[in-house]
Amino acid sequence: MTNAADNVVVDIRKLWTVFKNTDGEQVVHRNLDLHIERGEVLSLVGGSGTGKTVLLRQILGLQKPTKGVVEVLGQAPGELSAAGAANVGMLFQHGALFSAFSVLENIAFPLRELKLLPDDLIRHAALVKLQMVGLEPQHANKSPSDLSGGMIKRVALARALIMDPPLLLLDEPTAGLDPEASDSFCDLLRGLHRELGLTVVMVTHDLDTLFDLSTRIAVLADQQVIVSGTAREVIAYPHPFIHEYFLGGRGQRALEALHDKPAPRPEAARAEER
Ligand SMILES: Nc1ncnc2c1ncn2[C@@H]1O[C@H](COP(=O)(O)OP(=O)(O)OP(=O)(O)O)[C@@H](O)[C@H]1O
Numbered sequence: 001m002t003n004a005a006d007n008v009v010v011d012i013r014k015l016w017t018v019f020k021n022t023d024g025e026q027v028v029h030r031n032l033d034l035h036i037e038r039g040e041v042l043s044l045v046g047g048s049g050t051g052k053t054v055l056l057r058q059i060l061g062l063q064k065p066t067k068g069v070v071e072v073l074g075q076a077p078g079e080l081s082a083a084g085a086a087n088v089g090m091l092f093q094h095g096a097l098f099s100a101f102s103v104l105e106n107i108a109f110p111l112r113e114l115k116l117l118p119d120d121l122i123r124h125a126a127l128v129k130l131q132m133v134g135l136e137p138q139h140a141n142k143s144p145s146d147l148s149g150g151m152i153k154r155v156a157l158a159r160a161l162i163m164d165p166p167l168l169l170l171d172e173p174t175a176g177l178d179p180e181a182s183d184s185f186c187d188l189l190r191g192l193h194r195e196l197g198l199t200v201v202m203v204t205h206d207l208d209t210l211f212d213l214s215t216r217i218a219v220l221a222d223q224q225v226i227v228s229g230t231a232r233e234v235i236a237y238p239h240p241f242i243h244e245y246f247l248g249g250r251g252q253r254a255l256e257a258l259h260d261k262p263a264p265r266p267e268a269a270r271a272e273e274r
């Protein structure tokens with residue numbers, strides 16, 4: 001039997017994030033707790049500036065907590081160490097590709113930086129990832145400026161997956177995409193989550209993406225995770241942000257669409273049923 005603790009991929013306990021700026025101190029996270037289990041697609045929602053991106057950067061190991069614990073698979077995330085990079089892949093909010101590099105060079109970049117593998121193996125690994133995100137090999141040598149917005153997101157996703165990380169972080173994965181490209185990117189993410197058994201932490205303002213992919217939603221407000229659960233559980237929580245965010249016109253439309261399809265669930269839950 002597996003211990004519940006073995007299934008915890010991200011463990012955040014009593015996290016404080018405080019930035020010092022010219023006006024004094026800014027407390028972004030205050031005693032924040034969040035536990036994410038294997039196979040979940042946990043979506044973080046919260047107003048602008050509530051510290052969603054900062055939280056992802058802390059899970060990735062790019063930023064240190066002021067106080068408290070952030071652990072990924074039982075360890076403090078490596079500060080850009082090879083081990084850390086192999087555990088977590090991230091699609092950045094403004095994650096532009098390197099414009100001077102080809103598509104394939106962009107995807108291969110994290111692997112090449114490690115200087116562990118010969119060039120032909122790196123190239124092969126990058127081509128596999130290109131195919132995995134639904135792009136034809138003919139795009140491999142293109143420059144990022146020759147790609148559509150949806151293709152750029154796919155290449156950035158392939159780069160995030162190059163080390164086969166068990167944990168994938170997505171910061172606004174569908175922002176800036178038209179509805180069709182956004183739906184198609186969600187389909188890709190859903191398929192990869194299922195096939196690769198990934199744990200995903202996603203930040204999104206897009207309610208369609210939120211309801212489409214999340215197995216759990218966590219709401220960031222008042223410097224903490226005020227509630228987490230299914231869409232229905234979260235919406236039932238009385239808080240002005242939740243009311244405004246989910247029960248405005250936009251939220252109502254997305255919720256109506258949600259009623260027409262079954263809610264996604266983590267792989268772990270499905271596996272138990274087998
Ligand atoms: N390195 C830093 N130094 C000082 N302040 C920072 C730093 N990084 C982030 N902040 C501040 O922390 C707050 C949270 O930023 P963050 O980028 O996490 O917000 P967010 O929730 O992702 O917002 P959005 O939805 O607009 O992307 C902001 O007020 C930001 O200015």
Ligand SMILES: [Mg+2]
Nearest residue numbers: 052053054093
């Ligand atoms: Mg952000």
